[in-house]
Amino acid sequence: MQWDTKFAQRTSFMRRSAIREILKFTQNPDVISFAGGLPAPELFPVERIREAVDTILTTRSAQALQYSTTEGVNELRDSIAARMSRGGVQVTRDNIMIVGGAQQGIDLIGRVLLDEGDGLVVENPTYLGMLLAWKMYNLRYWTLDTDADGLLIDQLEFLLHYYPKLMYLVPNFQNPQGVTLNYQRRQQLVRLLDKYDCIVVEDDPYGDLRYEGEHIPALYEIEARMHGSTKLEGRVIYSGSFSKILAPGLRVGWIAAPLPVIDKLVQAKQSADLHSSTLAQWIAYEVGRGDFLKQHIETLRTVYHQRRDVMLDALARYFPEEVHWSTPAGGLFLMVTMPEYLDATELLQDAIAHKVAFVPGIDFFVGEAGWNTFRLNFSNARPEMIEAGIKRLGDLLKEEVILQPM
Amino acid sequence: MQWDTKFAQRTSFMRRSAIREILKFTQNPDVISFAGGLPAPELFPVERIREAVDTILTTRSAQALQYSTTEGVNELRDSIAARMSRGGVQVTRDNIMIVGGAQQGIDLIGRVLLDEGDGLVVENPTYLGMLLAWKMYNLRYWTLDTDADGLLIDQLEFLLHYYPKLMYLVPNFQNPQGVTLNYQRRQQLVRLLDKYDCIVVEDDPYGDLRYEGEHIPALYEIEARMHGSTKLEGRVIYSGSFSKILAPGLRVGWIAAPLPVIDKLVQAKQSADLHSSTLAQWIAYEVGRGDFLKQHIETLRTVYHQRRDVMLDALARYFPEEVHWSTPAGGLFLMVTMPEYLDATELLQDAIAHKVAFVPGIDFFVGEAGWNTFRLNFSNARPEMIEAGIKRLGDLLKEEVILQPM
Numbered sequence: 001m002q003w004d005t006k007f008a009q010r011t012s013f014m015r016r017s018a019i020r021e022i023l024k025f026t027q028n029p030d031v032i033s034f035a036g037g038l039p040a041p042e043l044f045p046v047e048r049i050r051e052a053v054d055t056i057l058t059t060r061s062a063q064a065l066q067y068s069t070t071e072g073v074n075e076l077r078d079s080i081a082a083r084m085s086r087g088g089v090q091v092t093r094d095n096i097m098i099v100g101g102a103q104q105g106i107d108l109i110g111r112v113l114l115d116e117g118d119g120l121v122v123e124n125p126t127y128l129g130m131l132l133a134w135k136m137y138n139l140r141y142w143t144l145d146t147d148a149d150g151l152l153i154d155q156l157e158f159l160l161h162y163y164p165k166l167m168y169l170v171p172n173f174q175n176p177q178g179v180t181l182n183y184q185r186r187q188q189l190v191r192l193l194d195k196y197d198c199i200v201v202e203d204d205p206y207g208d209l210r211y212e213g214e215h216i217p218a219l220y221e222i223e224a225r226m227h228g229s230t231k232l233e234g235r236v237i238y239s240g241s242f243s244k245i246l247a248p249g250l251r252v253g254w255i256a257a258p259l260p261v262i263d264k265l266v267q268a269k270q271s272a273d274l275h276s277s278t279l280a281q282w283i284a285y286e287v288g289r290g291d292f293l294k295q296h297i298e299t300l301r302t303v304y305h306q307r308r309d310v311m312l313d314a315l316a317r318y319f320p321e322e323v324h325w326s327t328p329a330g331g332l333f334l335m336v337t338m339p340e341y342l343d344a345t346e347l348l349q350d351a352i353a354h355k356v357a358f359v360p361g362i363d364f365f366v367g368e369a370g371w372n373t374f375r376l377n378f379s380n381a382r383p384e385m386i387e388a389g390i391k392r393l394g395d396l397l398k399e400e401v402i403l404q405p406m
Numbered sequence: 407m408q409w410d411t412k413f414a415q416r417t418s419f420m421r422r423s424a425i426r427e428i429l430k431f432t433q434n435p436d437v438i439s440f441a442g443g444l445p446a447p448e449l450f451p452v453e454r455i456r457e458a459v460d461t462i463l464t465t466r467s468a469q470a471l472q473y474s475t476t477e478g479v480n481e482l483r484d485s486i487a488a489r490m491s492r493g494g495v496q497v498t499r500d501n502i503m504i505v506g507g508a509q510q511g512i513d514l515i516g517r518v519l520l521d522e523g524d525g526l527v528v529e530n531p532t533y534l535g536m537l538l539a540w541k542m543y544n545l546r547y548w549t550l551d552t553d554a555d556g557l558l559i560d561q562l563e564f565l566l567h568y569y570p571k572l573m574y575l576v577p578n579f580q581n582p583q584g585v586t587l588n589y590q591r592r593q594q595l596v597r598l599l600d601k602y603d604c605i606v607v608e609d610d611p612y613g614d615l616r617y618e619g620e621h622i623p624a625l626y627e628i629e630a631r632m633h634g635s636t637k638l639e640g641r642v643i644y645s646g647s648f649s650k651i652l653a654p655g656l657r658v659g660w661i662a663a664p665l666p667v668i669d670k671l672v673q674a675k676q677s678a679d680l681h682s683s684t685l686a687q688w689i690a691y692e693v694g695r696g697d698f699l700k701q702h703i704e705t706l707r708t709v710y711h712q713r714r715d716v717m718l719d720a721l722a723r724y725f726p727e728e729v730h731w732s733t734p735a736g737g738l739f740l741m742v743t744m745p746e747y748l749d750a751t752e753l754l755q756d757a758i759a760h761k762v763a764f765v766p767g768i769d770f771f772v773g774e775a776g777w778n779t780f781r782l783n784f785s786n787a788r789p790e791m792i793e794a795g796i797k798r799l800g801d802l803l804k805e806e807v808i809l810q811p812m
Contacts, residue, residue: 001603001639001640001641001664003664003667003670004666006519006571006605007518007519007670008517008518008519008520008521009521010517011517011518011670011673011674014518014670014673014674014677016672016673016676024475036473037473038472038473039472041467041468041469041471041472042468044467044468044471044472046463046467046471049463049467050459050460050463053456053459054456057452057455057456061447061450061452061455062447062448063447064655065447065450065452065455065653065654065655065656066444066445066447066450066653066654066655067442067444067649067654067655068655069430099679100506100657100679100682100683101679101680103677103678103679103680104678104679107677107678107679111414111416111417112413112414112417112420113412113413113414114414115414115415115416129677129680132676132677133677133678135677197407199412233407235407243473247471247472247685248471248472248473248684249470249471249472249473249474249683249684249685250471250683250684250685251506251679251680251681251684258407258409260409260410261409264413264417264420266422267417267420267422268417268420270422270538271420271509271513271535271538271539271541272509272510272513272539272678273505273506273507273509273510273513273657273679274507274509274535274657275657276506276657277506277655277656277657277683277686278654278655278657279655279656279686279689280683280685280686283685
């Protein structure tokens with residue numbers, strides 16, 4: 001049977017995520033992997049989850065194992081709304097839809113907002129999972145460069161003259177670069193998007209994982225204050241996730257948005273999967289009760305802060321001076337830039353042979369750029385492994401740099 | 407902000423599922439609901455699930471709470487493949503992709519196979535969730551009527567001359583009618599689809615829940631035998647689910663299909679949500695180990711068989727003779743047909759006022775039909791509630807029938 005002739009036209013835009021294919025390699029425990037965006041498994045709050053499941057199955061098994069509403073479990077929506085209500089903004093249950101991880105949120109946002117050929121403004125590089133999910137809409141991309149304070153806002157107004165439908169960004173500890181958009185630029189950004197009536201997706205899976213510096217208000221807070229509003233009723237669609245602060249294997253995230261957007265998203269999600277796992281939602285709720293989540297996030301921040309420092313220190317010691325990297329104030333990633341004559345995809349072949357893995361940066365870029373960059377994750381491996389892995393990579397890089405004719 | 411002008415064109419095809427909106431009404435515990443397709447919550451294997459979670463968190467918490475592959479947990483895929491290997495067919499792990507419930511399977515199948523305006527053959531009435539999920543493709547529908555032995559196969563060849571892309575059906579205990587396609591017609595169906603190179607989606611969430619008669623081989627088995635093959639390599643895409651045999655709140659289902667189809671589905675699912683809840687997948691695997699699932703299905707069959715009989719008996723006693731209904735050999739649903747001068751959507755208003763609920767049939771039909779039909783679920787309510795609810799409905803129906811001028 002000739003399946004090739006049967007598949008829908010849009011499948012020609014589909015391809016497997018390079019990261020997820022690399023992750024298969026790294027199932028081998030001998031490989032030191034800086035590839036995935038994986039949390040440290042030894043920090044999963046296993047006993048708290050066990051107690052939570054016990055409580056749930058004792059007190060509400062009939063509810064937690066049954067079909068549920070598409071919007072999600074009300075108790076969880078309330079607790080998320082309470083966590084997000086700050087800076088004068090009152091987020092309510094009705095602003096929240098639970099999704100099966102932030103990736104589903106991105107997919108559903110695309111379904112309800114993007115038409116073929118719409119214009120999209122993004123940081124360059126930007127999040128690979130968004131690029132893959134929205135590839136089928138054949139979007140026109142308008143890209144913004146970044147520096148250590150996030151995207152270069154002075155390039156934005158020019159792009160907005162083309163009236164793009166949407167802007168997508170990860171303002172905190174961006175994936176893949178680890179950079180954070182500073183407060184002043186956030187204010188300018190919100191003002192400009194307002195002026196040009198452009199919707200913005202604020203993708204914020206890492207916002208709680210800050211290791212230094214002050215918390216910067218989210219775009220939805222800045223926007224509400226600018227409008228003198230206490231509600232989510234502007235142009236910001238916020239995407240949040242329990243994957244990095246609790247456990248990705250639950251697949252629980254959320255979208256917070258103005259009511260008309262939530263209404264459409266609920267319709268799209270009904271068709272997509274009816275609703276997310278009821279049990280996983282109750283676990284996220286029950287584990288997060290009281291101060292536990294706050295305390296757990298403190299633990300993660302302490303451990304990941306140390307791992308980031310170990311990686312930065314090892315990079316300084318083992319990498320050749322021709323190679324540079326970003327210094328993130330939080331999150332899970334930093335990005336390495338090699339001299340332009342080196343190709344990270346080629347380096348990865350060697351690296352895997354030497355049992356160390358990363359993700360080449362090229363797939364995060366719109367357009368022909370980034371071949372000489374790669375992303376390193378510092379949350380997953382233990383400090384001694386980070387040290388050993390960076391040394392291996394540094395040795396490889398030194399060979400490569402020396403071998404090149406000037 | 408004018409959101410109406412921002413939403414994608416395809417959102418004009420979206421609407422909320424009538425069933426899921428009715429389900430919100432029925433959260434009131436005073437309402438006797440025959441509306442949802444809800445399993446009996448008192449039969450959820452709560453202690454087995456508690457033990458399963460304990461075992462998982464003790465033996466493999468790092469794995470079960472972490473990101474996983476898009477295809478799904480290998481142990482679960484193996485156990486599904488083993489369960490599906492029968493009638494001479496060897497289903498392998500590579501034929502199986504785990505999804506977040508069968509609805510996601512339907513959505514993803516649409517994404518990889520359906521282009522705007524493609525032709526689709528369906529039973530009429532057919533499954534509402536498929537109609538909603540695929541509405542955005544603006545399909546041409548070719549419909550087949552049904553009798554007590556399933557769809558009328560002698561109408562099929564005529565339709566196949568139009569070379570539809572796909573046929574969708576629920577061969578066992580169909581939702582909403584409860585009818586089952588007999589063996590002879592399955593053979594004819596497979597032969598005809600072969601001849602006209604038409605793909606078929608065999609949606610089978612209820613197949614294990616048979617209360618009388620003999621198990622009928624699945625389309626994928628019949629097809630393999632016809633081709634003299636031992637593999638899944640024909641035109642059948644099979645959709646299965648743990649929602650009805652274990653617990654819908656886990657949101658774990660699967661697709662079994664030829665390898666090229668699985669390959670495309672994996673790409674689509676990567677973009678849609680990366681993967682389904684790792685923990686929920688491990689629970690489905692661990693609960694199903696050994697003979698437990700088999701024994702649990704026996705329990706479900708015994709209880710649901712009794713509930714079906716209670717409902718059929720109550721229908722015979724309380725419903726006026728002008729009203730007819732189907733007699734399913736399994737599954738969760740039967741369908742009631744009133745005289746054509748009655749409208750089930752109007753009846754529902756009265757019924758809800760009298761605290762009993764069902765789903766009007768009209769949304770299950772393609773074209774203008776079915777206004778005088780409604781679907782009753784018999785798995786969720788306890789026998790005494792079924793009796794009481796059918797009596798309430800019968801009283802309402804008797805009034806309606808009498809009130810009508812002849």
